[in-house]
Amino acid sequence: MVRFEEVSLRYDAGPEILSRVSFALDPGSFHFVTGPSGAGKSSLLRLLFLGLQPSDGRFSLFGRDVAGLNRDERALVRRRIGVVFQDFRLLDHLTVVENVALPLRVTGQKGQKIHEHVTELLSWVGLAEQLNAHPPTLSGGQQQRVAIARAVIARPSLLLADEPTGNVDDRLAVRLLYLFEELNKLGTTVLIATHNESLVARFSHPVLRLKDGSMTLERAAYATSSSTAGTAA
Amino acid sequence: MVYLASLAVAAALLVHQVTERWEMSLADGLTIQVPPPSEEDAGAVYSARVDQLVRLLGEWPGVGQARHLGPAEVSALLEPWLGEAGVSQDLPVPALIAVELVPGAAFDLAALTAEMRGVAPGVLVDDHQKWLGDLLVLGQSIKIGALVVVLLIIASAVTAVVFLTRTGLAIHQKVISLLHVIGAHDSYIARQFQIHALRLGLAGGLFGLCLAAATILSAGAWLRSTENEVLPDLALSLGSWSVLLLLPPATALVAMVTARITVLRSLARMP
Numbered sequence: 001m002v003r004f005e006e007v008s009l010r011y012d013a014g015p016e017i018l019s020r021v022s023f024a025l026d027p028g029s030f031h032f033v034t035g036p037s038g039a040g041k042s043s044l045l046r047l048l049f050l051g052l053q054p055s056d057g058r059f060s061l062f063g064r065d066v067a068g069l070n071r072d073e074r075a076l077v078r079r080r081i082g083v084v085f086q087d088f089r090l091l092d093h094l095t096v097v098e099n100v101a102l103p104l105r106v107t108g109q110k111g112q113k114i115h116e117h118v119t120e121l122l123s124w125v126g127l128a129e130q131l132n133a134h135p136p137t138l139s140g141g142q143q144q145r146v147a148i149a150r151a152v153i154a155r156p157s158l159l160l161a162d163e164p165t166g167n168v169d170d171r172l173a174v175r176l177l178y179l180f181e182e183l184n185k186l187g188t189t190v191l192i193a194t195h196n197e198s199l200v201a202r203f204s205h206p207v208l209r210l211k212d213g214s215m216t217l218e219r220a221a222y223a224t225s226s227s228t229a230g231t232a233a
Numbered sequence: 234m235v236y237l238a239s240l241a242v243a244a245a246l247l248v249h250q251v252t253e254r255w256e257m258s259l260a261d262g263l264t265i266q267v268p269p270p271s272e273e274d275a276g277a278v279y280s281a282r283v284d285q286l287v288r289l290l291g292e293w294p295g296v297g298q299a300r301h302l303g304p305a306e307v308s309a310l311l312e313p314w315l316g317e318a319g320v321s322q323d324l325p326v327p328a329l330i331a332v333e334l335v336p337g338a339a340f341d342l343a344a345l346t347a348e349m350r351g352v353a354p355g356v357l358v359d360d361h362q363k364w365l366g367d368l369l370v371l372g373q374s375i376k377i378g379a380l381v382v383v384l385l386i387i388a389s390a391v392t393a394v395v396f397l398t399r400t401g402l403a404i405h406q407k408v409i410s411l412l413h414v415i416g417a418h419d420s421y422i423a424r425q426f427q428i429h430a431l432r433l434g435l436a437g438g439l440f441g442l443c444l445a446a447a448t449i450l451s452a453g454a455w456l457r458s459t460e461n462e463v464l465p466d467l468a469l470s471l472g473s474w475s476v477l478l479l480l481p482p483a484t485a486l487v488a489m490v491t492a493r494i495t496v497l498r499s500l501a502r503m504p
Contacts, residue, residue, distance in 0.1 A: 049414055053504050072418060074504075079416030089411050106417035150415075 001027045001158060001189050002048065007057035009043055017043045020057065025191060027157070030184045032200045033193040039106035041193035042086070044210065045160045048191070049083050050074050062157065071220035079107060082151030082188075084161035088143050092133040096122065096146050097131045103154040125179065136158050140167040144176065152183055159183060161192045165199060173199055234393075235441030235484050236448075238386045239477050243449050245379035246473040252372035256365055263332040263342075264298075265290070265349065266357040269325035282353050283328045289348060290332055295340030302329040327357075331408040387487060394434075398426055402499050413503055423496040427489045434488030438481025445477070 002025040009018040017040040025031060033041050046052045047059070050066065059066055061077055070075060082103075086197055090099050100118045122128060125145040144167060151159060161180065165173030177192070177199065184190045194200060200207055207218040267281070267286065270279035283301055290299035302310075307329055334340055346358045403411060412422050452470055 051414060064493050071501075075418045078414060081416075083414055089407065091408055102412070103415045106412060106415055106421055139402075154415075157427065165347060 001025050001029070002059070002060045002061055002191075005057055007047065007054045007059050008210055009040070009047060009052065010055045016055075016082045016208070016213050018047075018054075018210075018215075021213075021215045022057075023208060023215060023217065024156075027189055028184070030181065030190045030205040031192070032205055033191060033210060034197060034200055034207055036061055037079055037195060039210040041195070041210055041212060042162050045083070045162050045191070045193055048160055049081050050078055050157070072103060079103070079154060080157045082154065082156035082159045084144075084147050084151045084159070084164045086163040086166055088135070088147040090143055090146055090150075092135050095132045095134060095140070096127060099135065100149045100153050102150060107154065118149075118153060121153055122146075125149050141169075141172045144168055145170075145179075148176070148179065152188070156188060158191070160187045161190070163194055164192060165194060165196055170199070174202065177203060234386050234390045235438040237441075237482050238484075239442055239445030239480055240448065241379040241382040241386070241476060242480065243445065243469060243473070245376045246469060246476060248372045248375045250470060250473065252368055255368060260335045261336050262361065263334065264359045264361070265271050265330035265332060266359065267328040267330070267353050268355045268357075269327050279328075283330070285352050286349055286356070287330055289352060290330065290345075293345055293348075295335055295338040297333040297335045299330055299332045302331055348373045352445045390484060390487060391491050394430060394488045395495050398430065398492045398495040399427075399499070401426060402496065409500075410503075414499070419497055422500060423493045426496045427493040430492035431485050431489040434485030435481055438484040441484075442477060442481050 002023075004021055004023050006020040006022055007018060008016055008020055010016045019043070033044060035041055047054060048061070050061075062079070064073075066077075068076075076105060091102075096103075097115065097118050100122060104114050104117070113181065119128070122131060125148060126174060127142060127145055127149070130138060130142060130146075135146065138146065144164065148161075148164070151161070159180070164180075165176055168176065173196070180190050180192060181203075181207050209216045209218055242477050265286065267279075267283050288301050290296050307326060310329075311326075342358065342360060346356075349356045349358065409422055449469065
């Protein structure tokens with residue numbers, strides 16, 4: 001599904017954010033990425049949804065080397081990835097339904113079928129009463145669920161979530177993670193970046209830990225990093 | 234911009250219409266000027282000389298018709314310059330003979346001129362070529378000027394659309410970035426901008442054309458109301474109006490293509 005081989009990342013001439021990071025995610029797996037603020041969690045996710053290009057190393061998505069993809073192929077790969085952003089990135093001028101329908105619209109789907117599909121999903125995440133509301137009128141938790149619905153509406157193979165519980169209370173955070181687990185049970189590979197260690201501790205999923213640009217794996221045996229090779233359990 | 238372009242194109246089309254009309258009416262004709270009678274010439278002698286020239290012309294190979302213009306016609310020709318008072322009896326005016334040539338027939342102008350000067354020394358033969366040549370040069374100059382104006386307007390329009398689109402890209406950066414992340418092709422994102430540019434271009438173009446049409450029609454009406462005789466009628470033909478009607482869609486097309494290229498170039502900088 002995802003394979004990083006000694007991937008490094010730096011912005012322009014700045015310091016390395018990620019240093020020779022290697023890991024792999026199997027299809028249908030569920031991982032957390034943790035680490036202190038600034039450790040590179042968001043950058044790692046940006047690399048994964050092809051929002052950045054690595055400064056060194058190779059990585060592949062869905063069995064294809066990302067470096068060899070042209071622009072159209074990259075767009076097609078992105079369609080297989082759902083992203084929940086820390087700041088939600090909902091479009092305020094669109095209704096909840098329209099926001100969630102966006103990934104389907106860019107694929108050229110139209111009409112009533114989209115509406116039915118979106119409505120069903122929004123009911124599933126508990127937003128059946130807010131279909132025509134605009135994001136600014138929703139609470140943080142509701143916006144979070146709209147963002148999640150948008151990320152999964154196109155049934156992505158890989159779901160990336162950047163601090164998805166950062167704007168909600170603990171009770172709702174746990175509920176959201178249960179929601180991700182439900183999606184994972186349906187076959188979606190899930191990678192969640194969070195700095196909330198206590199929340200991570202409540203689940204038994206493997207953890208990719210980022211610190212000073214290097215990665216270690218906890219609770220599983222297939223992640224390595226150049227600086228921490230062999231330290232993974 | 235379409236307003237200015239429409240006026241420039243209309244000016245070029247009007248000049249084209251006018252020069253074509255004049256060219257058609259003058260190309261197959263000659264004007265013979267017989268110098269006014271000198272003090273020694275008796276009126277009857279002068280008239281006989283003019284009649285002799287008309288007969289000579291009528292029999293000349295390639296000449297269809299030759300006609301001595303009467304005083305009323307000469308006055309009418311001079312009216313734009315001399316006013317309705319007409320030609321004073323004291324003003325020496327040459328006799329004018331209008332000659333129509335047979336289109337396509339062989340015609341020896343030099344021999345005719347020599348023959349006529351034998352009858353009436355000092356006779357002037359005007360085949361209108363110099364005047365027509367000057368007119369055509371003037372017409373071409375105006376058309377080239379109009380073309381330059383239109384090209385400048387197109388360049389300004391393209392520049393304006395580029396900056397507008399870039400501003401739009403900056404304003405909608407959040408939307409574009411999101412569409413990019415969720416897998417929209419560059420062409421899908423560009424389409425949103427190019428459709429907007431097309432609509433704006435078409436609406437603005439139609440508005441500009443309506444204003445230009447009002448200006449052209451008003452100018453024509455005003456010119457006719459002045460009873461001016463020197464300048465030609467500023468009425469555009471149906472064909473010319475059709476050309477002007479093409480300006481709004483052409484502008485919209487330029488705006489659309491410019492917006493598309495601008496967006497695609499900006500998107501190319503995204504990974």
